[in-house]
Amino acid sequence: MSSKSAMDMVKEAKALIENLSPARVQEEMTSGDTVLIDLREGEELERDGKIESSVHAPRGMLEFYADAALPYHKPEFDKTKRIILHCAGGGRSALAVQTLKMMGFDNVAHMEGGFKAWKEAGLPTV
Numbered sequence: 001m002s003s004k005s006a007m008d009m010v011k012e013a014k015a016l017i018e019n020l021s022p023a024r025v026q027e028e029m030t031s032g033d034t035v036l037i038d039l040r041e042g043e044e045l046e047r048d049g050k051i052e053s054s055v056h057a058p059r060g061m062l063e064f065y066a067d068a069a070l071p072y073h074k075p076e077f078d079k080t081k082r083i084i085l086h087c088a089g090g091g092r093s094a095l096a097v098q099t100l101k102m103m104g105f106d107n108v109a110h111m112e113g114g115f116k117a118w119k120e121a122g123l124p125t126v
């Protein structure tokens with residue numbers, strides 16, 4: 001079996017998913033019915049800050065947070081809502097979009113470039 005690098009997997013994922021600019025994410029957030037999920041680790045949020053309206057759900061638990069049949073389920077993982085994922089640089093979130101799609105989330109996208117791109121665009125953090 002041939003093996004793939006992490007970056008091969010991210011590249012393949014990005015070709016199949018919705019990649020949103022930080023400006024587009026901000027725009028969608030003002031519409032009210034969009035959930036922004038931050039997949040970074042707690043230490044990253046403490047060190048670098050966060051986007052105010054985001055919900056923290058570290059990627060390691062993603063499948064368990066997203067599965068409504070499990071006690072770990074987080075209500076923000078709602079298949080009827082628009083969900084946008086972000087991480088630090090857009091790699092983890094691209095892979096996570098694919099995972100959520102496999103789990104039946106149809107309206108899910110990620111922020112290209114992640115929190116770094118959001119900050120570089122001069123958008124607000126807390």
Ligand SMILES: O=S(=O)([O-])[S-]
Binds near residue numbers: 114
């Ligand atoms: O997954 S990452 O792009 O934040 S390193």
